[in-house]
Amino acid sequence: MTARTALLVMDVQPAVTDRYPDADYLPRLATAVGAARDAGLPVIFVVVGFRAGAPEVAAHNRMFGGLAGRDLPASPTDVHPAVAPLPGEAIVVKRRVSGFAGSDLDMLLRASGIDHLVLTGIATSGVVLSTLRQAADLDYRLTVLADGCLDNDPEVHRVLTGKVFPMQADVTTVDAWIGATLTNHD
Template sequence: MSRTALLVMDVQPAVVARYPDPGYLPRLRTAVDVARTAALPVIFVGVGFRAGAPEVDPANRMFGGLAGRDLPATGTEFHPAVSPLPTEPVVTKRRVSAFAGSDLDLLLRAQRIDHLVLAGIATSGVVLSTVRQAADLDYRLTVLADACLDNDPAVHEVLVGKVFPTQADVTATDTWSRRPV
């Protein structure tokens, strides 16, 4: 029997602020509410580093600017519109994919979860990287196209319309809400 979980990825205040779309958080909130009502696990994944980001190589194109800087530890704060309940797991990842440098795979397998429903920011970042890695790890996948967001609408459309369907079912939150399993 398949067990499904919703992954809410990189919906952290600093990330949300860089992707202005007033309709995004309400759509994502709908997905979270539907999953909770259906008693599906909701797992929050955020990018984060130890204080000073010692795990970041300065050569890393995405995160290299953080290396060695006097930064506080990060990774567990989420936008208040979709923040985790005290009983919901929070996973801190160290790179783009939700699996990179995290214990996500261990958490999912321990709960016998084999179907992931993906939502998050950005479509061309965490969602793309997680789709690819999760497919390689043999998870069944659903991407909630309107619960993903990217600064480039054309890139978002290519990913949800052409790339993701090769490894995942792609649907809208309203459609998924009718049968969230």
């Protein structure tokens, strides 16, 4: 059986992008999204979101606990307009850091015959790392677009994309992926 590839765009929501200022990031990511669409690859958007009052979050959760009991202003399906989903593209809502945590991502991928994930998103040390680890444990083939990921700590980003991720994924750039992979995608 031939592998089927999907591009995952993770946590690229206005509430997140506003905390990670990088003028070049969204245009570069938009290039990857456009190239995937042109090649007929599914683009799947993964966003973090909670019900009103965030009942899914325990107050003692170090990352999300401050949201418990609060009404959140933005829709969990908001994606930054620079890379917004087209009609019919999947938006998966997750409840924790990994794209798989509390979501139907694995079910969606398996039902679509997808077994190769191309990971992008914010932050490299958050959703990308957590999703990569869980996806590897679920036996997905993985590619990380290093410059399609963003982190507030450039050294952490460098170590993850240069030393940690290559143990479980191919790591490349948006331009190299477009040039090499998309011309002969599977």
